[in-house]
Amino acid sequence: MRRTGWMVGVFLLGAALLGIVIYPLPMSFLPEGPFASLAGRALFVLLLAAGMCLYRIGRGPTAADRIVAVDILGILIVGFCAILSISTGRSWYMDIGIAWALQSFISTLALAKYLEGRGFEE
Amino acid sequence: MSHVLGWVFITIGLAFDLFGCLGLVRFPDVYNRLQAATKCVTLGTCSILFGTFLIAGFDAAGIKALLAILFLMLTAPVAAHAIARGAHRSGIALWPGSVVDRYAEDRERDAEHKVGQE
Numbered sequence: 431m432r433r434t435g436w437m438v439g440v441f442l443l444g445a446a447l448l449g450i451v452i453y454p455l456p457m458s459f460l461p462e463g464p465f466a467s468l469a470g471r472a473l474f475v476l477l478l479a480a481g482m483c484l485y486r487i488g489r490g491p492t493a494a495d496r497i498v499a500v501d502i503l504g505i506l507i508v509g510f511c512a513i514l515s516i517s518t519g520r521s522w523y524m525d526i527g528i529a530w531a532l533q534s535f536i537s538t539l540a541l542a543k544y545l546e547g548r549g550f551e552e
Numbered sequence: 553m554s555h556v557l558g559w560v561f562i563t564i565g566l567a568f569d570l571f572g573c574l575g576l577v578r579f580p581d582v583y584n585r586l587q588a589a590t591k592c593v594t595l596g597t598c599s600i601l602f603g604t605f606l607i608a609g610f611d612a613a614g615i616k617a618l619l620a621i622l623f624l625m626l627t628a629p630v631a632a633h634a635i636a637r638g639a640h641r642s643g644i645a646l647w648p649g650s651v652v653d654r655y656a657e658d659r660e661r662d663a664e665h666k667v668g669q670e
Contacts, residue, residue, distance in 0.1 A: 479570050499576060512600050527620055528623065
C-alpha cells in the first residue's frame with residue numbers, strides 16, 4: 431500500500447515535469463522576448479514547488495511545519511521575481527524581491543519567537 | 553556565452569528548489585523538513601539570482617540581484633536556526649527513528665550544573 435503511494439507520487443511528479451518541459455502553457459503576461467519560452471518553463475517549475483509548500487501549509491501537523499513552509503514560499507517568490515525581471519527587462523521586479531525577502535525574514539523571526547513562547551519583549 | 557551560463561545556473565537553482573520542496577513534503581519530522589528546506593534557500597534561490605546577474609550584467613537588475621544574494625546569505629541561516637530553536641523549546645518531539653539530540657542533553661547538563669552550584 432505504501433509502495434503504491436510512492437510510485438503514484440513519482441509518476442505524478444515526472445508527468446508534471448515532462449509536461450512543463452515539452453508543452454508549457456502560454457503565460458500571457460510575458461512579452462515576446464528572447465527568453466520568453468525558457469522563462470515560462472522556469473516559472474512553471476517554481477509554481478510546482480510552491481504547490482508543494484502549500485500542501486505542507488495545509489497539512490502540517492504542527493505550527494513549526496507551517497512556519498517553515500511559509501518561509502520557503504517567500505524565498506520561492508524572490509526567485510520568481512528574479513526570473514520575471516530578466517524575461518520582461520524591468521529591473522524593479524528585483525526591488526519587489528529584495529523587499530519580500532526582508533519582510534519574510536522579519537516575520538519568520540517573529541513567528542519563531544512566538545513559537546518559543548516567551549512573548550515579544552526580549 | 554554568459555547567457556548560456558546564466559541559464560545553466562538558473563536550471564541548477566530550479567532543481568534545488570524543486571527537490572527542497574519535495575523534501576518538505578516527504579520528510580517525517582520538523583527538523584528534517586527544515587534541513588531540506590534550507591538548501592532550497594542558499595543553493596536554490598541564490599543560484600537563480602546569480603544566473604540573473606550573469607544574464608543582466610552590471611546594470612540595475614544585476615546589482616540588485618547581487619544585493620539580494622548577500623542579504624539572503626546573511627539572513628536565511630539565522631531564520632532557520634530561530635525556527636529550529638523555537639520548535640525544540642516548544643516541545644515538538646523528534647522523529648522516533650532519530651539517533652541523537654544534543655540540544656536536550658546540553659540543556660539537561662546545564663540544569664544539573666545550576667543545581668550543583670546552588
